[in-house]
Amino acid sequence: MLSVGDHEGHGNRTVVNIDDVYRRYQELQAWVGWTGEDACSVAATSSLLAPHLSTLVEDFYDEIQRHPNALKVITGGQAQIERLKGTLVMWLRELLGGRYDQNYVSRRWQVGWRHVEIGLDQVYTNVALSRLRLGLMSCLHEHWRGDGKELQTTMRSLNKLLDLDLAIIEDAYQEEYALRLQRSERMATIGQVAGGVAHELRNPLNVVKTSVYYLLNASKPTVEKQIEHLHRIEKHVVLADGVITALSNFAKLPAPNRTPFSLEECVREALDANPVPDTVELILEFPPSIPPALGDGEQIRIVFANLLRNARDAMPQGGRLTIAARETNGVLETKVEDTGVGIPKEQLHRIMEPLYSTKARGLGLGLSIARAILEKNGGSLRAASEWEKGSTFTVYLQTDSPPPTSSLIRSDGP
Ligand code: HEM
DSSP states (O other): OOEEEOOOGGGGGOOEEEEEEEEHHHHHHHHHOOOHHHHHHHHHHHHHGGGGGGHHHHHHHHTTOHHHHHHTOOHHHHHHHHHHHHHHHHHHHHHTSSOOOOHHHHHHHHHHHHHHHHHHHHHHHHHHHHHHHHHHHHHHHHHSOOOOOHHHHHHHHHHHHHHHHHHHHHHHHHHHHHHHHHHHHHHHHHHHHHHHHHHHHHHHHHHHHHHHHHHHHHHOHHHHHHHHHHHHHHHHHHHHHHHHHHHHHHHHHHOOEEEEEOOHHHHHHHHHHHHTTTTTEEEEEETOOOOOEEOHHHHHHHHHHHHHHHHHHTTTTTTEEEEEEEEEETTEEEEEOOOOOOOOHHHHTTTTTTTEEEEEEEESSSSHHHHHHHHHTTTTEEEEEEEETTEEEEEEESSSSSSSSSOOOOOOOO
């Protein structure tokens, strides 16, 4: 595999598989009806056009100098322009050379990404090529000594070739733009995650630090005080550990091991690990007729644990938590309904986005993890909420033996 665009400028690395680019070029050749005859008729013009290439190139750079937005990418002044003129003559010679192999395509692709690298808007490459095309055509017209029909064929071949060149240059532009966007989004996400993690870990660590300081420096702490501080340390270590667990759950969600499991048992286990306070009335409705669910029980428990924690946090003054399951047409539907603060309407569509949180504290990963887990398990998640009345999260899962027609509803959110 030969690679083009393999560079390490600005610490980035873009590697493109030239075999793929070449295959694409061949596909486009077939599309425009490019044949060996086209290649021959273009090559036949090369001696006719050769004496005029430098005039075309002069015109090309004269025009660039009239457009400050294009000109600003030329940072090396006249010396660079002179060098670029040489590059463009080479480019034109190769265009008329009649060999349209992998190396040719690779260099065409290179023009695209090099221009992205120097920050030249794609529109300028397009109009510059249009001007070159016109120049080449006028030149052919003016100096052609053969018959008119042959000229028509030659011009058609040259146009096909220029269109193919432009397609490859544009393709390189798009690919390079997309990679750059991906990179900057990744950097932004890393920044967000780092900020969120720092924020979430600093608080428990500060509490631990204060308690350790007390235990080390208090002159005569009572046993009760010592125990109280040790409990605080333990509690906040667990909190910090939870942050790390949430992150690693998100980072490497393993492929689910889908087997039949009891939904009720799964919910009860999640409740054992995340008990609701006495101020919250708990109602569980699992009809005995409910068939086993199909999925990775361990992973689904994480889903319910996240929903339970959210429900609990939404009801700091207490309230009612109802978890009700039912089966319809091979789909198991479990509603987790709280009577808490609710989610404002304008935030509801974003709550399943990673790192989006409506809470004062929290990484904002719980619901996106829940959604990702459910989707990997052939299920989905829906959210409904009314401000100051409460929220309902509905978990959809397949039953052990879904009827052939069963279809699952897509998760809400982006
Ligand atoms: C049909 C349109 C164009 C063609 C075929 C073309 C061709 C090329 C080629 C072959 C290169 C060398 C790529 C490499 O590094 O391997 C290049 C680089 C460059 N082009 Fe273009 N170009 C076009 C339009 C433009 C325009 C409109 C500008 C406007 C200023 C421009 C400015 C540059 C600059 C600044 C470089 C970097 C040169 C360097 O390394 O110093 N190009 N171009």
